[in-house]
Amino acid sequence: MSITIRAVRPDDEASWAELYAGYRAFYGLAEDPASVTTTWEWVRDSEHGLFGLVAVDESDRLVALANLRWFARPSTATIGLYLDDLFTAPEARGTGAATALLREAAERAGEGGGSVVRWITATDNATARRLYDAHAVATPWVTYDMKPAAPRD
Numbered sequence: 001m002s003i004t005i006r007a008v009r010p011d012d013e014a015s016w017a018e019l020y021a022g023y024r025a026f027y028g029l030a031e032d033p034a035s036v037t038t039t040w041e042w043v044r045d046s047e048h049g050l051f052g053l054v055a056v057d058e059s060d061r062l063v064a065l066a067n068l069r070w071f072a073r074p075s076t077a078t079i080g081l082y083l084d085d086l087f088t089a090p091e092a093r094g095t096g097a098a099t100a101l102l103r104e105a106a107e108r109a110g111e112g113g114g115s116v117v118r119w120i121t122a123t124d125n126a127t128a129r130r131l132y133d134a135h136a137v138a139t140p141w142v143t144y145d146m147k148p149a150a151p152r153d
Contacts, residue, residue, distance in 0.1 A: 001057050001095045005104040008052035008065075013040055015062040016054065023065070023087035027122070043067055050084070053104055055097035063092035066101040068108070073115060081109040083119035086128075098128075102135050 008016060017036050024032070043052035048069065055064035067085040083105055088098050102117075109117045117136070120143055121128050132138070 001063075001092070003055050003057065003063070003095060003097050003100050005053055005055055005100050008043055008054055010044060012054060012062060013044070016040060016043075016052070016065060019062060019065045019087055019089060020085070022089065023085055026087065039067070053101055053108075055088070055092075055101055057092070057095075062089075063095065064088040064097035064101055066105060068105060070112065070114070071118075076115055078115035079113060080116040080118050081105060081112065081114045083117060086119070093127075098131055099135070102131075106135075 017040055020036050020039060021031070021033075024030075024036070029035075042048055042050045049071075050067055050069045053066045053068065054062045057063050065085065065087055066083060069082050069084060071080050071082050073080050083102075086098060086101060088095075105117045108114075119132075121132065129138075
């Protein structure tokens with residue numbers, strides 16, 4: 001299978017949405033078409049700094065996606081590229097699509113003056129972690145999530 005990486009296009013919506021729904025299902029998130037649509041609109045329109053890359057096969061069929069955004073790194077006075085989502089369709093796993101997306105993310109980071117490409121994954125995602133370990137270094141940092149406070153009156 002020949003893989004090409006390109007930016008998302010408006011006509012990718014249906015295929016992208018199917019892949020993103022697969023990503024959500026993989027992580028045990030509830031089926032939520034509204035969340036998929038909202039995320040697509042953010043990626044398509046570059047809202048919140050998001051942009052999307054896709055891996056396509058020789059027939060221009062989307063087989064993987066990556067959603068990325070730039071972020072400030074105050075501790076180093078640099079910017080980084082954050083990989084929010086990376087997902088390969090089950091039938092395309094092992095084709096090099098995810099590797100090609102990671103390489104393109106590194107290229108984009110370099111071209112944009114970024115100092116790092118950063119992402120998180122589940123600790124039990126052994127298959128993805130083998131891929132990630134081949135391209136990046138796991139950090140000692142632990143991720144926390146805190147609920148926002150209620151709005152003040």
